Structures are given as structure tokens and as C-alpha cells.
Amino acid sequence: MMEALLKGTSAWKYWVILSTRTQEDMAYRANYMVGALFRFLPLLTTIYLWYAVFNSPGYAGSGRMGKMTLPDIVSYYAIMFVARGFSSMPGMTRDISLDIKDGLLNRYLIRPISYFWYQTMYRLAHKLIFWLAALITFPPVFYLIREYLKHSPTVLEWVGFFISLIIAFWTGVLFSFLIGCLAFWFLEISTFLFVIMTMEFFLSGHLIPLNLMPSAIVHYVQWLPFAYEGYWPCMILIGKVQPDQMGTVLGIGFLWVGIFFVLVKLCWKWGTQRYSAVGG
Amino acid sequence: MSTIEVENLTKIYRVNKKKPGIGGAIEAMFKREYTEVRAVNDVSFKIEEGELVGFLGPNGAGKTTTLKMLSGILYPTSGTAKVLGFTPWERKNEYRRQFALVMGQKNQLWWDLPAQESLYLNKEIYNVPDDEYKKVLDEMTELLQVKKLLGVMVRELSLGERMKFELIASLLHTPRVLLLDEPTIGLDVVAQKNIREFIKEYNHRTKTTILLTSHYMGDIQALCDRVIIINHGKKFFDGGLNDIIGKFSASKLISLTFENGGVSKEDLSQFGEVLECEKLKAVLKVKREEVTKVSNQILEKWSVLDINIEEVPIEEIIQKVFVSSETQA
Amino acid sequence: MKDFLRYCRLTLLMMKNCLIREMQFRSNFIIRLFTEVIWLGMQFIYVEVLYSLTQSIGGWNVWEMVILLGTNHIINQLFEAFFFDNCTKLVDQIRLGDLDFVLVKPINSQFMVSLRYTDYASITNSMAGFAMIGFALHKLGTAITPVEVLLFLLLVLNGIFILYSMMFCLSILTFWIGRASNLFELYYQLTQFTRYPGEIYRFGLRMVLLTAIPMLVVSNFPAKVLVGGLLSGRLFYACAIGVSFLLITTWLWSMGLKRYRSASS
Numbered sequence: 001m002m003e004a005l006l007k008g009t010s011a012w013k014y015w016v017i018l019s020t021r022t023q024e025d026m027a028y029r030a031n032y033m034v035g036a037l038f039r040f041l042p043l044l045t046t047i048y049l050w051y052a053v054f055n056s057p058g059y060a061g062s063g064r065m066g067k068m069t070l071p072d073i074v075s076y077y078a079i080m081f082v083a084r085g086f087s088s089m090p091g092m093t094r095d096i097s098l099d100i101k102d103g104l105l106n107r108y109l110i111r112p113i114s115y116f117w118y119q120t121m122y123r124l125a126h127k128l129i130f131w132l133a134a135l136i137t138f139p140p141v142f143y144l145i146r147e148y149l150k151h152s153p154t155v156l157e158w159v160g161f162f163i164s165l166i167i168a169f170w171t172g173v174l175f176s177f178l179i180g181c182l183a184f185w186f187l188e189i190s191t192f193l194f195v196i197m198t199m200e201f202f203l204s205g206h207l208i209p210l211n212l213m214p215s216a217i218v219h220y221v222q223w224l225p226f227a228y229e230g231y232w233p234c235m236i237l238i239g240k241v242q243p244d245q246m247g248t249v250l251g252i253g254f255l256w257v258g259i260f261f262v263l264v265k266l267c268w269k270w271g272t273q274r275y276s277a278v279g280g
Numbered sequence: 281m282s283t284i285e286v287e288n289l290t291k292i293y294r295v296n297k298k299k300p301g302i303g304g305a306i307e308a309m310f311k312r313e314y315t316e317v318r319a320v321n322d323v324s325f326k327i328e329e330g331e332l333v334g335f336l337g338p339n340g341a342g343k344t345t346t347l348k349m350l351s352g353i354l355y356p357t358s359g360t361a362k363v364l365g366f367t368p369w370e371r372k373n374e375y376r377r378q379f380a381l382v383m384g385q386k387n388q389l390w391w392d393l394p395a396q397e398s399l400y401l402n403k404e405i406y407n408v409p410d411d412e413y414k415k416v417l418d419e420m421t422e423l424l425q426v427k428k429l430l431g432v433m434v435r436e437l438s439l440g441e442r443m444k445f446e447l448i449a450s451l452l453h454t455p456r457v458l459l460l461d462e463p464t465i466g467l468d469v470v471a472q473k474n475i476r477e478f479i480k481e482y483n484h485r486t487k488t489t490i491l492l493t494s495h496y497m498g499d500i501q502a503l504c505d506r507v508i509i510i511n512h513g514k515k516f517f518d519g520g521l522n523d524i525i526g527k528f529s530a531s532k533l534i535s536l537t538f539e540n541g542g543v544s545k546e547d548l549s550q551f552g553e554v555l556e557c558e559k560l561k562a563v564l565k566v567k568r569e570e571v572t573k574v575s576n577q578i579l580e581k582w583s584v585l586d587i588n589i590e591e592v593p594i595e596e597i598i599q600k601v602f603v604s605s606e607t608q609a
Numbered sequence: 610m611k612d613f614l615r616y617c618r619l620t621l622l623m624m625k626n627c628l629i630r631e632m633q634f635r636s637n638f639i640i641r642l643f644t645e646v647i648w649l650g651m652q653f654i655y656v657e658v659l660y661s662l663t664q665s666i667g668g669w670n671v672w673e674m675v676i677l678l679g680t681n682h683i684i685n686q687l688f689e690a691f692f693f694d695n696c697t698k699l700v701d702q703i704r705l706g707d708l709d710f711v712l713v714k715p716i717n718s719q720f721m722v723s724l725r726y727t728d729y730a731s732i733t734n735s736m737a738g739f740a741m742i743g744f745a746l747h748k749l750g751t752a753i754t755p756v757e758v759l760l761f762l763l764l765v766l767n768g769i770f771i772l773y774s775m776m777f778c779l780s781i782l783t784f785w786i787g788r789a790s791n792l793f794e795l796y797y798q799l800t801q802f803t804r805y806p807g808e809i810y811r812f813g814l815r816m817v818l819l820t821a822i823p824m825l826v827v828s829n830f831p832a833k834v835l836v837g838g839l840l841s842g843r844l845f846y847a848c849a850i851g852v853s854f855l856l857i858t859t860w861l862w863s864m865g866l867k868r869y870r871s872a873s874s
Contacts, residue, residue, distance in 0.1 A: 038791075041798040044814070045805060049659070049666070052809040056663040191640045198647050207651060208658050293870070353712050353871050376715035388710040392630045404622055405716050407615070 039081070040141050046077045047145070067211050072238055074148035076209050079234040081138070084206065085130055086165045087172035087229035089123055093196075096180025097189055105275060116268065120173055127169075151239040160246050164233040167253040171228050174260035175200075181264070184271030205231030211240070225256040281365065283457065283489045284327035284350065289359035291320040291345050291513075319345040321513035322359070329456075330487040332480070334494060334504035338602050342513035343493040347461050350491070351381045363457055377406060380450035384462035387442065388449060389434045395445045396430040399452065406453035413452060420448045424478055440471030447478065458482075460492035464499055476502040497595050511602055521594075529597045532571050534564045536578065537586035551578065560585075565592070619716070620724055627727040641730030645686070649737060652678060652804075667808030673836045674806070675745040680761075680835075681804055681828040683738035684768040690731035692773045695723050696780040697793070703783040706871040719862045723777065746835065757834055760844065764831035767851040771827050772800065774854035777862075784865035803828040823850050 050073045068076070096119065099105050108115040142149065153161065179196055182189050201207060203226035210222055210231045221227065232249055235241050241249055297313040320342045327333050335343040348354045350361055352368035352375070361368060366375035389398040403413045421427040424444040434442060443463065450458070463479070464472040480503055483490050494500060500507055500521065507524065509517040517524060534552075538560045545557045551574045552566035566574050571589060578584065631638060656678060660671045669677065699722050702708050711721045746753060779792040802824035807815055818825045830847045833839045 038795045038798045042801055045801050048809045048811070048814075049805055052666045052806075053659055053663050056665050056667075191643065194640075194644050195647070198644075198651070202651060208655060212658050348709070348871050351709070351713050353709050354869070355867060371712065371718075373715040376713060379713075381709070381713045383709065386707075386709065390626060390630070392633065393626055397626055397629065401619075401622055401626065404619055405714050407715075 037137050040137070043074075043077055043081075043141070043145070047074050047148070050074070068209060071148045071150040072240075073209070074145060075151065075238045076205075076234045078142065078145060078149070079237050080206060080230050083165065083168055083230045083233040084204070085134060086127070086233075087168035087204070089172045089176040092119065092123060092173070092176040093180040093193055095119075096177060097183035097193070100180070100183040100271075100275065101187070105272075109272065109276075116177060116264065119177060123173060151237075153237050153239060154243075156243055156246060157236055157239060157241070160241065160250060161233055161237045163250055164228065164236055164253065167228050167250070167257055168230070168233055170257045171225050171253075171260065174257065174264055175225065178260060178264050178267060181267040181271050184267075184274055200226050200229065203227065204229040205234065209234075211235075223252060225260070228253045228256060281362075282326040283329045283331075283364060284325075284491065285360075285362045286326070286346075286350070287324045287360045289320055289323045289346065289349060289361055290318070290357050291342075291349065291354065292357045293317045293319055318513045320349070320356070323510070323513070323515050324359075325508055325515065325518055327489060327491060329489050330483070331506060332483045332490045332492075332504055334492055334500040334507045335510060336494065336497075336500055336507055336598065337510040338495060341510045343510050344461050345513075346510070347381075347459050347491065347493055351379070351459055352376070377453065378455055379457040379459065380453070380455040381459045382446050382450045382461065382463060384443070384460075384465040387434070387446065389442065389445060391435050393434060394431045395426075395434055395437070398434065399430075399445070399449050402449050402452055408453050416452055416454065417448070420451060423481070424448065424474070438471075440467050440474070443467060443471065443475060444478075447475070451482070454486070454488075456488060458488050458490045460490065462494055463492060464494070464496060472496075472498065479503055497598065501594070509598070509601060516601060524597060524601075525591050525594065528601050529568075529592050531565045531567055531592055533590045533592055534566055534571065534575060534578075535586075535588040535590065536562045536564070536584055538562070539583040539585050543582055548578075616717075616720060619720075623725055624727045628729060631729050638730050641728075642733060645730070645734040646737070649682065652682075667806035669806045669808070669836070672745040672748045673832075676742050676836055677806065677828060677832040678804070679738040679741035679745065680765065680832040681738075682741065683735045684765055684772065684803070684828055684831070685800075686731045686735035686738065687765070688769045688772045688776075690728045690735070691769075692723060692776065693731075694726045694728055696773075696776045698726065699777075699780045700783045703781065703865075703869070704787065706869075708869060709871055712866070712869075718866070719859060723773070742835065751835070753835060757838075760839070761831050761834045764834060764839075764844070764847055767847050768803075768827035768831060770851045771823055771854050774851075774858045775799070775822075777858045781861055781865045784868045799824060800827075820850075823854075826850050 050070055054070045099108075105115065108118060179189075179193065182192070186192070203210075203221060203224055205227060210227060211218055213221065222231065232241075232253065236246070236249070293316070294314045295317055297315055323342075323346060335346065337343045345354065349356050350363055350368050352371045355369050364375065364378055366372055368375065389395060390401075399417065408416075418427075421430065424447070426441060426444050426448075429437065429441055429445075434445070437445070447463075460479070464475050467475065476499060479490065479492070482488065483503075492499065492503065505520060507517065507519070507521050508515060509524075517527070519527075531552075533555070541560060543557070543562065545554050548554050548557060548562055548564060552564045552570070554562065555565055556563040564574075575587065575589070579587070656671070656674055659666060660674070664670060666674065702722070708718070708722070711718045714721070776793075776796050779796050782792060799822060802818055802822075807818065807825040807829045810818060815825070826847050830839060830843060833843075
């Protein structure tokens with residue numbers, strides 16, 4: 001029925017891409033569910049570890065740590081799963097760089113499908129599947145740790161959170177695409193890619209909440225685009241962003257998305273020119 | 281006791297079936313449908329020591345599956361097999377030390393290393409003593425003319441050279457049984473000839489029992505006196521190559537060269553199937569029993585410069601066997 | 610005994626082959642060293658943040674934690690060196706039906722598939738772990754006896770075998786359920802539990818991590834040898850776990866082979 005509705009529109013071709021990908025993933029059912037569930041195990045370690053820190057005899061209650069309580073930390077890491085579920089694009093940069101390197105772009109360049117939108121749709125499909133499985137796996141986990149979810153977000157915080165998730169998705173897609181485009185100019189980008197990935201992992205706040213870093217560093221690091229891939233959505237929802245700051249935080253986020261959008265368009269233009277010149 | 285004894289060997293596979301589209305994918309998540317494929321269906325045969333037997337059949341016939349069961353790679357669904365007195369799929373080391381498997385489409389040599397490193401590894405795996413290793417290696421590299429290629433990376437060898445080394449690697453431990461799966465596949469004509477000659481010579485010298493599968497008639501014709509034809513997992517024929525002709529070929533070919541023109545297709549068609557008819561030459565397909573009668577009739581009617589009576593090419597015969605076995609299956 | 614020596618000889622031969630091969634790809638080697646250093650660095654930062662807030666976690670002070678970190682690093686790197694690649698490649702070999710040649714050779718097939726490839730970058734990387742431990746021991750001012758060194762190494766080996774058993778068993782589940790990429794995710798998540806002191810976990814979970822999924826036996830036990838000592842009962846227990854897990858792999862492997870479907874041609 002869906003097919004009947006969409007056929008004949010340009011969205012149809014994107015739907016086909018979406019559905020093929022969904023089928024691929026469903027084919028390995030047991031495999032998929034297992035993976036989805038076990039991604040939460042680190043949360044367990046986190047809770048116990050930080051609990052041990054907070055309850056250790058030598059615990060220094062003030063200073064850096066005063067910024068986050070145990071419920072804050074646990075909530076932060078839990079919400080990080082959600083945020084990363086929007087911003088992480090595993091394999092996207094590698095796929096793009098391979099398409100460029102192996103000269104496979106040709107089939108996209110001659111079709112009436114923009115390569116960027118093709119990739120975006122592909123990632124969207126991936127996210128859809130992720131979130132379908134997440135609808136089953138996330139609620140029980142959040143229920144289990146409910147005693148740590150102390151903060152009740154205000155309406156503003158909920159709105160801000162959802163907006164920040166959209167920013168997170170676009171930051172992830174655009175940045176990955178941008179790095180992938182480097183393959184137009186550099187032959188072997190895998191080391192660089194790894195360094196970038198590690199930076200992203202670190203600076204998105206995935207490893208440690210950014211505000212626990214030495215204050216000199218936090219100041220700069222929190223305004224980097226990576227912070228929008230995890231840190232800010234989490235901070236908003238656990239109530240660490242004051243209402244008057246919300247506008248600034250989200251504003252800078254949109255600014256970064258805008259900048260990346262322009263950069264992507266430019267790089268794509270220059271890159272495909274070079275690509276065609278070299279002959280693919 | 282024969283070297284290879286196979287009785288009622290059967291291998292059945294279950295294959296998943298899926299309906300197309302997302303609906304089908306969701307359905308497949310909850311309920312799986314299967315079909316059964318009989319890759320090998322009740323096959324029996326005996327092979328004696330020193331024989332060189334060919335397994336012939338189209339793709340998917342079941343020849344490789346049978347070979348893999350004799351190598352112990354696969355377990356049969358039912359039936360028995362004994363090679364050198366061992367049940368192959370028990371994978372006893374004693375058995376594995378006495379046979380070798382070479383597959384035309386798969387490499388066992390390490391890709392990024394010189395050929396001799398892979399050969400040395402095999403030597404160690406099979407526990408071949410140093411002096412024997414040297415002797416066998418020298419002999420075979422000489423025979424196959426690859427001695428100077430020992431130090432070359434396997435990835436830089438041509439397909440033919442790689443195949444030669446694959447053979448050498450498998451023969452280092454002088455096996456009593458050699459199983460070959462499509463050994464000349466993908467090779468050029470010269471390489472094919474080399475490999476075939478080597479196999480024939482090796483079998484002659486060492487009296488190793490050799491079983492080879494192929495879908496190339498050329499392999500079979502060059503090497504095997506005895507052929508087993510398989511299709512859809514069933515054995516259709518087991519006997520001499522020449523017997524195939526007698527059993528499956530109902531016709532012979534008569535090639536004619538006329539002195540004068542004017543012999544038309546219609547004129548000849550009363551005698552048999554006209555395959556070719558132009559100017560002064562014609563080719564007729566005639567039933568076996570009628571060959572003599574027809575020949576005489578033609579010779580009486582027209583002035584014939586040359587007449588030649590031949591068998592239908594064996595490829596065609598085999599093709600027909602495959603097709604007819606298709607309808608029987 | 611003769612058999613054991615033969616397998617040792619074969620292992621060395623395969624390691625030699627891998628070395629010859631790797632020497633052709635030197636740049637890759639250097640990249641690997643680089644990336645592992647970064648990864649280790651991140652773990653350091655995490656520990657630094659944790660210990661900027663407190664003096665002891667689960668009874669381990671900062672240098673003791675470094676010893677645990679170093680031990681874990683050594684075990685993980687050596688596991689990666691000898692077994693990780695083999696397990697990941699095994700998944701494809703099973704799926705694509707590429708085990709034929711392993712099955713026809715007169716050699717233990719599990720041995721062949723487990724030790725075929727060696728990763729030299731990881732071997733080099735593991736040295737960092739030893740350096741870390743040495744440094745931490747110096748800071749703590751503890752003197753270590755030769756016996757303790759031996760016990761440490763024995764338990765490190767034991768830890769590697771436990772990791773091997775886990776990953777190997779997960780890899781060969783491919784015989785039953787096709788693509789196993791998410792199972793490597795499971796392996797990765799479970800091994801996170803090897804990183805931190807067992808004391809932080811509550812009783813129930815700790816019991817699980819000492820028995821059914823013995824992550825704590827992997828790194829905690831060898832580290833404990835150097836930090837305050839390990840009871841001999843625990844030592845025997847650890848080895849018993851290691852041996853039983855290895856036996857489980859052999860059993861599961863033979864079960865899996867029965868389901869092996871060679872690639873069609």
C-alpha cells in the first residue's frame with residue numbers, strides 16, 4: 001500500500017533504498033536482537049564504577065566532581081545511548097571513501113539521485129532499524145535504572161532536547177560525509193580516519209562527561225561540533241543547561257550544521273570536478 | 281577390498297526459502313520455510329587401486345559433493361563410504377596422511393608468500409622426512425617445469441603455475457589416493473595439456489588411485505578409461521568411455537563429398553537428418569542400424585568422391601545424456 | 610610429548626610465515642602502534658579523572674589501578690596477537706565454506722584455525738603494559754619475587770586462554786546462526802568487565818563474573834598477584850576455569866563441524 005502511494009514520486013526511489021536495507025538487516029534476526037541488548041552492558045560497569053568512586057573513603061566532594069552527582073552521571077551515560085543513536089554513523093566515512101577510491105561514484109553521478117541524499121537516506125534507514133529495535137530494548141533498561149533518573153526535565157528542556165537530537169543527527173551525517181570527501185584528494189585516509197574517530201568519540205563526551213575535564217579545556221571543547229553529538233543533548237535533559245543558556249547552546253549548534261552544510265557542498269563540487277578530471 | 285567403496289551415499293540439504301519484499305522479510309523473522317535439495321542421491325560404486333576414474337556431470341550435479349564426502353569434509357545424510365579401509369568423515373589422522381585433495385577453484389597456498397614456504401609448511405604438517413621431501417620436490421618441479429618459480433610470490437604466479445604448485449603441495453607426502461576437483465578449470469589450453477599429461481604420468485608411475493571431477497570432456501577423454509556420469513545427484517553411467525557411445529548414441533554421422541552439384545537438402549532428407557548441405561558437401565545423421573543401407577543407397581544414386589562414417593561427437597552424446605537425465609530426475 | 614613438540618614447531622613455522630608477510634606491509638605496522646597508543650592514552654585519561662576525585666576505588670589506589678590497567682592491556686594485546694584475527698577470519702571461513710583444506714590435513718583443525726595468523730603489532734604493543742606495571746611497582750615501592758613473576762605470567766596466560774575460549778565459542782556460533790558480527794559486539798561488551806576491580810560489583814554480579822562469565826579471573830587475578838598477593842586456592846581455581854573453558858571450545862568445535870556446509874562449486 002505504501003508502495004502504491006509513493007510510486008511515481010521521487011521519494012519512491014528513496015523508499016526502495018530504505019526497504020532493501022531494512023530487509024538485509026532483518027535477515028539476521030537473532031543476531032540483531034542480541035546485539036541491541038548487549039550494547040547496554042557498559043552502563044552496568046559505569047554505575048558500579050562511579051558508585052565506588054562516590055562512596056570511597058577518600059572522596060573529595062567538591063571541585064570538579066561537585067558538578068555531577070551519581071544520578072547525574074548515570075543519567076548522562078544512559079541518555080548518551082540515545083544521543084549517539086542519532087549522531088553516530090558507523091562505516092559511513094569508510095563507505096564513501098571506498099566509493100570514491102574504487103571509482104564507483106560514476107553510477108551515482110549519472111543517475112538523478114544526489115549522492116549525498118542517497119547516503120543520508122541509507123543512514124536514515126539504518127537508524128530506523130536501530131530505533132525499531134531500541135523501542136523494545138531501551139524502555140526496560142531505563143526502567144531498571146529509574147532510581148538514577150532523578151531529574152524531571154521541564155517542557156523547555158524536552159523541546160531543547162529534541163532539537164538537539166536533530167542537530168546531533170545532522171552533525172553526524174555532515175561531518176562523516178565531509179571526512180569521506182577527503183578521499184577525493186588523499187589516497188589513504190584510514191589512519192587519519194581513526195584519529196578523527198577517536199577524537200569524535202572523546203570530544204562527544206562519550207567517554208567522560210566533558211564538564212569533568214580540567215576547566216581550561218572545557219571552555220573550548222564544549223563549543224566544538226563534536227560536543228553536539230552527545231554532550232549537549234545529555235546535559236540538556238539532565239537539567240545542566242539553564243533556560244537562558246538554552247538559546248545560545250542550540251544556536252551555536254545550528255551554526256555548526258550550517259557551516260558543515262556549506263563545507264559539504266563546496267567539497268563535493270571541488271571533489272567531483274577533480275574526480276571527473278582524473279577520470280575516476 | 282577395493283580402494284574406494286561407496287554404497288548408497290546420499291546427501292540432502294535444507295535450503296531456506298523467502299518470499300520477496302518487506303512483508304516476506306517480516307514473515308521470515310517468525311516462520312522459516314525450507315526446501316530439500318538432494319545433492320547426492322543413492323550413489324554406489326567401487327574403485328580399485330591404481331585406477332584413474334573420471335566423474336562427469338554438469339554444474340550442480342553432485343560430483344563435488346561426493347568428492348567432499350570422500351575427503352571427509354562433509355557428513356553424508358545416509359549411506360557408507362570406505363577409502364583405504366577408512367570412513368572418511370571420521371577424519372582419522374591415519375587416513376588424512378594417505379590421501380590428498382586438490383580443488384581447481386580454491387587455493388591452499390599462502391597468497392603473500394613464496395610458493396616454497398607453503399610447500400615447506402605442508403611438509404611439516406604431513407611429517408615428510410627432509411631427504412624424501414627434497415627428492416619428491418626436485419622430481420616434481422622438474423616434471424612440471426616450475427623449479428625456478430619456487431621463490432616467487434604465489435599472488436604473482438599465473439593460474440597455470442599456481443595449479444602446478446597446488447598439485448605439488450598435495451603430492452609431497454606421496455598419497456595413495458588423489459582426489460581432484462575440476463583441476464583444469466580456468467586454465468589456458470597449454471596449461472590444461474600440461475596438467476593432464478602430468479596427472480597421467482603420475483598415475484602411471486606411482487599407481488596412485490585417482491578420482492577426478494570435471495565438466496570438461498577434454499579432461500575425461502585425455503585421462504580416464506572409466507567414467508562415472510552423475511546428474512542431479514544420481515549415477516547415470518559407470519563404465520568405459522567407449523561404452524558411452526555404444527549405449528547412448530543412437531546415430532552416426534555420414535560426411536559426403538559429391539562429384540557433381542545438384543544434390544539438394546530435400547533429396548537427402550529421406551535418408552536421415554541433414555545437418556549440412558552446401559554445394560558439393562553434406563553431412564547426414566543416420567540411425568546406427570541403417571548406416572550401411574543408407575550409404576549404399578546414396579552411393580548408387582549419386583557420384584560420390586568421398587564418404588566418411590563417424591560417431592556423433594562425444595560432447596553431444598554427453599549433452600543428450602544430461603538432458604535425458606534431466607527429464608528422468 | 611612428540612606431538613606437543615610437533616605442534617610447537619608448526620606454531621613457530623606459521624608465525625614465521627606471518628612475519629615474512631607482515632614485513633611487506635611496514636606502514637600498516639606503524640599505524641597500528643600509533644592507534645594503540647592513542648587508545649591506551651584514553652584509558653589513562655579516564656583513570657586520571659576518576660582518581661582526581663578520590664584516592665581509592667574498590668580498595669585499589671591509583672598505582673594499583675595502573676597495574677590492573679597494564680595487566681589488562683598485556684592480556685588483551687597478546688590475545689589480539691594470537692587469536693583475535695583468527696577468530697574473525699574463522700567466521701567468514703565457516704560462512705563461506707572455506708574450511709575444506711583445514712579438514713583434510715592430518716592435523717588438529719581447531720589448532721590450525723586458531724593459530725594461523727599472528728599479529729606482530731599487538732605483540733609489540735603489549736610491551737607498553739609491562740612498562741606500565743614496572744613503573745607502577747616502582748612507585749608503590751613493592752619488591753616482587755621470581756615466584757610471583759612466574760605466577761603472574763601463568764595467570765596472564767590463563768586469562769588469554771579464557772578470552773580465547775569466549776571469542777572462539779562466539780565465532781563458531783556461525784555454524785548455527787549465520788552472520789555473527791553482533792556477537793563480536795557481545796564479546797567486546799563482556800570484556801569491559803575485565804578492566805576494573807571486581808570489588809566494585811555487588812555480590813550477585815560479582816559471582817557471575819567469577820564463574821559463568823569469568824571476566825574477573827582474566828585480569829584481576831594476575832594483577833592481584835602483584836598487588837597484595839593471591840591465595841593459592843584462587844590460583845588453582847583460576848587454572849581450573851581456564852582449562853574447563855578450553856575443553857568447552859574443543860567440544861563445541863566438534864559439534865559445529867558436524868554442521869559444516871562446504872561452499873558449493
